[in-house]
Amino acid sequence: MSRIGKKPVNIPAGVKVKLEDKILTCTGPKGSVSKQLPEKSSVNINDSIITVSLADDDKNNEKFTGLTRTIIANCIEGVSTGFFLNLEIIGVGYKAEVKNNLLNLSLGYSHPVIFNIPDTIAINVEKNTLLKITGNDKDLVGQVAAKIRSYRKPEPYKGKGIKYSDEIIKRKVGKASGK
Incomplete structure (x- = not known):
């Protein structure tokens, strides 16, 4: 997996994250943002930490974990600080x-x-x-x-x-x- 994709994403206080059918919705003090996530990675939300992993064991899909993690981090940062x-x-x-x-x-x-x-x-x-x-x-x-x-x-x-x-x-x- 990519180095960026391995890092967990922390959810700050006041930010709500919802995931339905690969559509991530973040709501916070600066508003709400919805983003479509790549199909090749799976996302796990536990309390205030989000982790990204591979959906299958195909080596070609490793690149999507870093992309998915960055999309999630930008979504959370946008609704918290802008x-x-x-x-x-x-x-x-x-x-x-x-x-x-x-x-x-x-x-x-x-x-x-x-x-x-x-x-x-x-x-x-x-x-x-x-x-x-x-x-x-x-x-x-x-x-x-x-x-x-x-x-x-x-x-x-x-x-x-x-x-x-x-x-x-x-x-x-x-x-x-x-x-």
Whole structure:
């Protein structure tokens, strides 16, 4: 079995976990998350500890134990503490604002880019150029951040665009002028 799959997952106080037909439902202070688990692994819930094991003895299915354990751990962490990602908007005239569950982005196009925010995701805009995306589902937070970033990826010459706050943009030297 994988090293990650062997580790048990602790259920913190205030979090309820329910497993029915390979669908895991976690409920906690930050809301509720449901995830489909792989068929190749079996999950055992005992008091406040969840363990993952192989459903059969096939060596090819060992990889699913680590995946299953990580899905369970992310589900529990999401409903207890939540997840967030920060995006920065860099460029003259580039800005963002949130109105009525819509994110309005001005990114240098001839039209504003309007993004519909999913129900379980919250986006806070600070100083018109900093976005904080929060939610209880790690996959959805990452997908929303990637979708927003895809509207104007950072370009390598001046660094204009939308980037993750911890992302380092590899810069290129501009064209050398000939004499």
